[in-house]
Amino acid sequence: MFGTQAQRRELSNGFTFQRPNWRPTAARGGSGGPPTNTATTTRAKEPPSLSVKFQDLYGFTVEGNIDDVNVLNEVREKVRQQGRVWWALEASKGANWYLQPQISSLVEGISVGSLKLSVLANTISLRRLIRKGIPPVLRPKVWLSVSGAAKKRSTVPESYYDELIRAIDGKVTPATLQIDHDIPRTFPSHPWLDTPEGQASLRRVLVGYSFRDSDVGYCQGLNYVAAFLLLVMKTEEDAFWMLAVLLENVLVNDCYTDNLSGCHVEQRVFKDLLAKKCPRIAVHLDSMDFDVSLVTTEWFLCLFSKSLPSETTMRVWDVLFNEGAKVLFHVALAIFKMKEEELLNTHQIGDVIDILQTTTHHLYDPDELLTVAFDKIGSMTTNTITKERKKQEPAVMAELGQRLRRLNSLKDEK
Template sequence: MGRRRSSTFSIKRRATEGLVFDEFGFAQTKRKDQKLQHRCHDYSYPQLNARRVKELCELLSYWNGSSFICRSQIERFMRMGIPPALRGRVWKCLLNIDKLRESSAFNYQKCLDEIRGPLVDLGVSEYGIISAIATLNDTENDLGSNQLPSRCPPDLAYSSADVTIFRQIALDLQRSFPTHRTLMGESPEAIEGQAKLFRVLIAYAKYNPKIGYSQGMSYIAAVLLMHLSEEEAFWALGVLLEKPKYLSELFDLSGEKIQHQAMVFHQFFKHRKPQLSKHIEDVRVSSIHFVMPWFLTLFTSLPCWDSVLAIWDLIMLHGLSAVFRTGLTIIQLLESRLMNLTDEAAVLPLLLRVPVDVSQHCVLLPALWSTEVQEWEIKCMNSLVLEETEGHHLGIIEKPIPPPLPTKVKEQEKSVDGPKLEAKNSVRKDSSVSSVKNVFTRLVRMAQCYLLDKDCQSGDSKPSPSQGSSARRRSSKASRTTSSITQVG
């Protein structure tokens, strides 16, 4: 796969010259560039002293992922703050990527060699992403109209599905952290960074065709590449997307899994913060509109990168429960502001673009560590969602409560038929109380089942229940939300 430079190389090269990058590699400038202003470069993460760093290195040298002592010790270091230079080693240990690599028959380098054939036939190079997008657009249009490009031989080494995946990955590369030095512009470092990300994502689509490539994966792979080598990042992505403990319930080809998890978080949110949840619903903001962007990119849109990495540390340790925990923490920190807003146009942007004063490490992380989310809670909410969707599927739908009558009508009914109206109100109140009791009873029953099930104590024991066909009916909601996964700088 040869190197190719686009026609805009000199322009983009000049644009990145003169920029200063912060310690995490993000561009900062004095100019009022909105794309660059999104990132905050005033970091507040704690730094370990030399003695603590030595202790952490010793822990990693004799790491045993199945040891409770090792995991509790690494959590203690996370509370104190993982040094950036050691973060890659910590993630490798927590994910145990060597185990997956050794047990798999998949060969990363061999896969890249096999991919070269289709890319050469297409005239595409990962070292020229902009020109690759134009070429892939043309090829996809030609394939759609059954008109093959004249330069292609009749026995093509690629299919229309290959072209679609190549094109989508190339497009998403342009949106993934465009202000990070490894992906910004056309500098040699950025060209190589984009090429690595392109290769990792294409290889994963070949490695796991059941998941393939979907929106959000480019952000996750890009962060992994900031801390791991190319092949290590590939295997780390494999662990994250396949293990039930981590993100296996977020990504699939249809998008049904993330929709289901957004509904689970919605139930969890209603359970933990009922008043705030109702207020957000009243202003016509659905949880799915902000939960999907948060979950699919693992909160990388937060402006303070030291907070993002600390959140990722926790996710590497605790998995999906840490994702729910982070979402709840952010909502709790924004609660007073959200309660004062009564317009959808103000509420949703606040949730999608969390302010700096909330996302600062010194604010967000203490709140995150003090927020408790139990795995059984998430499993209970998952069961509630499955019950509700199954109930709707079977036609068991609760009759909606009619809107209140105008005051004059109420007074007339009271005077004419007061006793009957009081009886109706009493029945309605009793049914409401009964409904609450039923939900509570189900929660208790589910919690008891979870605690009695020893298998549930293992994070990797088995995947959560399949969402089935009911999730397909929610696909229309997702189309509105995927556009919320905006370009993250």
């Protein structure tokens, strides 16, 4: 087994969070904003069209222009300001007020009259705050609380994770073989994930979960999700429980099973929602015979971690862990909505893909994305999406069954 128990519990990520220094910014104080270490890139006086590289808050190398850097600096200033709001609430409501019992974001139709006013007020305040962004320093603790991961972990002995890792050490399964194949390809340029220590930590989390839930085992896409969880949560055990609550409670069932039936259902639901929320886009893409799942399957399987800048992804995950899987639909629809006019002017499938990929890779301002997602897309309750899923499940299962029969028929012919 790699490393001691103490080493496993607290990761030494081995990289410094960096920020570009195109303009003076306030040093980090009690606001919980990002560190002020500077990246050595290009001076601000150079033209905005110049392409530059720099490290973002989570250690990823980003390539963009000076306008992109300025957007990131403005976003990080908002993060610091938002952090001050969180600290002020801690001062007035007490430390860790957001860890108090909240209304479950996944249960709707609850009677407000049956709730204590303090719980209701905290829940409303927390929902509003989380949509504006959780300060990075508080993110691990808040995620564990609002997602239900801390509660899930409390139902097993404290030694559960350590014993699991010891029990599976050296065991080989189809899942472990695939994990070993995928880990070197998981964000290979990241300064910590591309080290022996980082890869060993990621492997333990993924292999550990593959033994916890043999029905899921391992599916490509989970490597990127688990990698992001490690970068945010800092400890393997916390990342493991966040992965567990994500797959067992937050996302729809069977998203990552062998036949990906849950993911196929989500794609059909998304197509229906696109037709309702963005009808002009849906009609135009249908006329081109463009299947949106060519793009959106990766969005849903990787939870945008391979598409959006890391800091924007974390803002999406802030809301995802608090409000549930409906957030993925809001965000996916918002990306299409933001580029509606450009998409309507396309005539080639390749152009559609280029627009969507370019858009996601340069969405450095999460507020812009989330404002469209929640203010311009319109309401979508969890119950509504659940009904849509139930409507799509029979067709998906019939299609998968037919595919399986064809495969078996081909095997018999051989």
